[in-house]
Amino acid sequence: MPSIDTHATRRDLAVGRKKYAYYSLAAAEEAGLTGISRLPRSMKVLLENLLRNEDGVSVTAEDLKAVAAWVENKGSVEHEIAFRPARVLMQDFTGVPAVVDLAAMRDAMTALGADPSRINPLNPVDLVIDHSVMVDHYGTPEAFEANVAREYERNIERYKFLRWGSSAFNNFRVVPPGTGICHQVNLEHLAQTVWTAEEGKKTVAYPDTVVGTDSHTTMINGLSVLGWGVGGIEAEAAMLGQPIPMLIPEVVGFKLTGRLPEGATATDLVLTVTQMLRKRGVVGKFVEFFGPGVNVLTIEDQATIANMAPEYGATCGFFPVSQATLDYLTATGRDKSRVALVKAYAEAQGLWIDESSEDPVFTDVLELDMAEVVPSLAGPKRPQDRVELTNAAPAFQTALGEVFSRDADAPRVAVEGEKFDLGDGDVVIAAITSCTNTSNPSVLIAAGLVARKAKKLGLSVKPWVKTSLAPGSQVVTDYLTAAGLQDDLNAMGFNLVGYGCTTCIGNSGPLDPAISKAINDNGLVATSVLSGNRNFEGRVNPDVQANYLASPPLVVAYALAGSMRIDITKDPIGKDKKGKDVFLKDVWPTNQEIADIQRKSVTPAMFAKRYADVFKGDKHWQGIETAGGQTYTWDDTSTYVQNPPYFEGMTMEPAAVTDVVEARILGIFGDSITTDHISPAGSIKKSSPAGAYLTDHGVDALDFNSYGARRGNHEVMMRGTFANIRIRNKITPEIEGGVTKHFPSGDTMSIYDAAMRYQSEGRPLVVFAGKEYGTGSSRDWAAKGTRLLGVRAVIAESYERIHRSNLIGMGVVPLQFKQDGWTRLGLTGEEIVTIRGLSDANVGKLKPRQDLWVELFRAADGKMARFPVRCRIDNATELEYFTAGGVMPYVLRNLARD
Incomplete structure (x- = not known):
């Protein structure tokens, strides 16, 4: 193929x-x-x-040639x-540490004698x-x-910092709390399908x-916007x-034919698609x-x-540009000239799809006749089930018996101070929650x-059910109110609790204390029904073992029924006034009732009004006072935001990379150690190193919040690294949790305490692991x-790609073992490691x-062993990052030189 x-x-x-x-694919x-016209449309975007x-x-x-060759090798x-x-x-949990790093880079630029204002996002960032609102009240x-009010009370330190960042950095915008979730704001306002940038006197479209x-x-x-989730780095x-x-x-x-039958919803469709794709196996692939x-x-x-692409395992699930794309852009208030550009560009680049379009080449094909979709749920533990x-x-x-080891005939139990009892399968949380469904008017109207x-029939929600409505944007409230449906939802207890990710990320808030006590004292398998996308055990609420994903109308139905043990397709869900x-x-x-109300109640004017001042925020946000100008005024007493030490003592030339000489082993781990194991995510235990730190800084245990909320404080986060309560370190096989032994003393202690002790001794550290190290969310x-x-x-047998890069x-x-893993080496943890x-x-x-x-020096017998590894720095760019001390020092030095 020619150049x-x-x-x-x-x-x-x-x-x-x-x-x-524009850059023409036809040209x-x-x-x-040759052949690129037959590529999948997502590959054309790449x-x-x-x-x-x-x-x-x-x-x-x-x-370029490798992508063109895809048509043949697929x-x-x-x-x-x-x-x-x-x-x-x-989003704010993962965004705060990124802004912390930018602020720290400005300080480092000042220390290098360069202009701190040079540190700005070079690509637009929103x-x-x-992620911070919780359902405390409902x-x-x-x-x-x-x-x-409680959200601001908990998170004011973080919000002060983000408000400073929104004014200090170019190319960086913050959508304040109470506006909506990032995905729905992206869908309804931020995304343009075709982007433009000024290049000299030309406007380039892409x-x-x-x-x-x-x-x-x-x-x-x-x-039709190609995108996926990545780690913070x-x-x-x-x-x-x-x-x-x-x-x-x-x-x-994935070929779709037919149309959804009466009574089936988009949620039922996506649960069917998720099950099919997870069964086929699409991890790391585009769909x-x-x-x-x-x-x-x-x-x-x-x-x-x-x-739901993460739930079916794909990198993304891409839809081409179609007439529906143009209709949606118009309906949500996008500029007419942008809509016209999207159509013209998609047609010119072969990204358009209609009934006459030819099918591209694919690696593999699945097919679903949507007429076969039936009402469904997913659970009790995984979205693909x-x-x-x-x-x-x-x-x-x-x-109940096979998964939860519970007697099917266990008796119901009284709830202290209440006139009702509880049993296995009772629905204690019914949440219309953000992300998957609240961007879709059809299911919310349903x-x-x-x-x-x-x-109208006089039904009411069962008294043990905690109900909530957390839409993904304020537009939802507008059209539910316009249709008179918000009053109806209020009557069933589904009052607005906030605009943000709530139940589906574990921000469901506490259950009533008497209900929580009845569940925990009697080992009840309580259930939740939510319209989110993840239902892993322990994610929704610590008191709830069984969790089911469902469409919003089914969430309301199960709140009325009150139990998963009722067959709501046959059994009564309540009694009317008579x-x-x-x-x-x-x-x-x-379907016709839903469509009629949607057509009348959802208008472009709603989107135009709500997004006219989307970055302005409410009185709470506007009332936040910030400190600092181009550089941030760090508050040494803050337990949420601290200046990280990544750039301490940094010079214009990176220090020479040295061999790892006489290192100690911090941990030896098995297969499938996930980023959940490595990186803290949930609640902070009072007895943990992070809990001790917060206690020492005057924070009451009730105000610990979560590791996620404190990601802007490296002191908290490093104390939680390898601190998962379920991680197993082979150095201390008898103990579950983030524990190791310090050598040569042999003292057993937390991994954090051991690491600090080794640092005080001037010892570098290494970690050994098995296969698939760093899988899961790329924290x-x-x-x-x-x-x-x-x-x-x-040193591991294999890596998850993003964590290796991070x-x-x-x-x-x-480093990756070239032969068998660490098990054949007979490691105990007291070995001394040198990497040449x-x-x-x-x-x-x-x-x-x-x-x-x-090289392994075994202190017990004085013998030396050697084994080969492959350095998994895979390309020249990664090598540049590594020799610079990381990607942030690499970028910082380049900007300082410029």
Whole structure:
């Protein structure tokens, strides 16, 4: 294949009176990239990204040819490319540490004698504060205001910091609390489908692409915006203009035909799709939807499916541009000229789909006739475990014994001070919660109609059910109010509790103390029914073992029924005013009823009004006073935000990389150690090193909040690294949790305390692990905490791709066993480890994927052992990051030199 002149592929696109420059895929095919017109549309977006950014260094002609060759090899040939997203999306838990790092970089620039104002995101960044609201108050008209007030009370230190960042940094915007979730704000306002940027006197048009620090960033693929979730370190690199390395993916085509039958919802469709794709196996792959069924789905339906990509395991679930895309952009108040550009650009680049479109080439294809979709739930523990509604009650009965080891005939128990009792399967949480479903008016209107019909018949929610409504945007309140449905939902206890991620991320708030006591004293298997996307055990609420994902109307129905042991397709869910049995069919709306209300109640004016001042915030946000100008005025007493030590003593030239000499072993771990094991995420125990730190700083245990909320304080986070209560360290096999032994003393202590003791002794540290090290959510603190504990190298049998990259981004070298893993070495933890060959990196002798030797000195018998490892610094860019001490020092020095 001949070389490609990428500049020659640049063309002009006239849209109305405006002319845009763009990089033409058709011109690239004429120039020699044969066959690319047959690529999946998601691959065309990747190819355009490479074509536009080809520089001969990070993106080469070979990369372009590798994508063109996809038509023949369908992704079976491994080839790494550099992806540059148009923008970055963050939520507040993961966004705070990224802004902390930016603030610390400004301080470091000042220390280097350079201009701190040079530190700004080079790509547009939007941070939406949506993960901090909790359902402390519910079921009353005052619940929303009370929850907002408590949210600010808990998080004021973080919010002060973010408010400073919103004014201090260019290219960085903050959507204040109480506005909505990042995914829905992205869908309804931020995303443009086709992005534009000024380049000299030209306006360049290109596909809108995004990476986000929330795994459900994938939701935006429903609006034909290619995007997925990444770790915080990757996001920081992207916002500082660095490319994201990725393998050219396989693309699984999912053909949709038919249309949903009466009574089935978009939620039922997505649970069916999730089960099918999880069964097929699509981890690390793109999924692209096509076929005539795509054209009958609304964008809200497509977004519901795209949202669940992490649950079916794919990198993303992409929908092409169609007439529905244009209709949605128009309906949500996007500029008319942007809508016209989207249509013209999609047609010019072969990204458009309609009934006449030819099917692309795919790696593999699945097919679903949507007419076969039936009402469903997923549970009791995993989103892919779909159960048909008609089988939900017997399936729970089976799970009671097989999953929860509970006697099916266990008696119900009295609840102290109440006139009701509780039993296994009782629904104690019914939550219409954000993310998957609240972006979709059809299912929310359906929920309102179930509430309306139930109210008219005189039904009420069972008294043990904690009800909540947490929409993903304020527009939801507008159309529910316009339709009169909010009053009906209020009557059933589904009052507004906040705009943000609540129950689906574990912010469900506490149960009534008497109910909690009855559950825990008697070992009851209580249940929750929620319209979210994740139902892992312990995620929703610590008192609730069984959790079911369901559509919003089914959430209301189960709140009325009060138990998973009731077959709501046959059994009565309550009694009307005359004592007559009421069944699900009596309160379930028709598709036509839903469509009629949606057409009348959801208007473009609502979106225009709500998003006109989206970055302004309410009186709480506007009342926050901030300290600092170009650099942040750090508060040494803050337990939420602290200046991290990454840049202490930094000079313009990086220190020479040295071999790891006479290191001690901090931990020896088995297979499938996840970032949940490595990086703290949930509640903070008072007895833990992090709890001790907070106590020493005058924080009451009731105000510990969570590790997630305190990600801006490295002192808390490093104390929680390797502190998961379920992690097993082979150095202390008899103890579960983050414990190790210090050598040569042999003292048993927390991993944090041992690391600090080794640091005081001047000892470097290493970690040993098995297969699939670092799987799960790509938390930046899994790498940051490892670095701050003093770990120079991790030696594992295999790595999850993002965590391996994140370790390098923090200056920690990932090494991979070339032979068997650590088990054959007979490690006890008292060995002394030396790694040879790293010190040549500063003069360019270390190469990507180079083989190195590790020496083990066994103190017990004085013998030495050697074994080979492969350095998993996989490419030249990663090597530059590593030798600079990490990606942030690398970028910082380059900006300081410029």
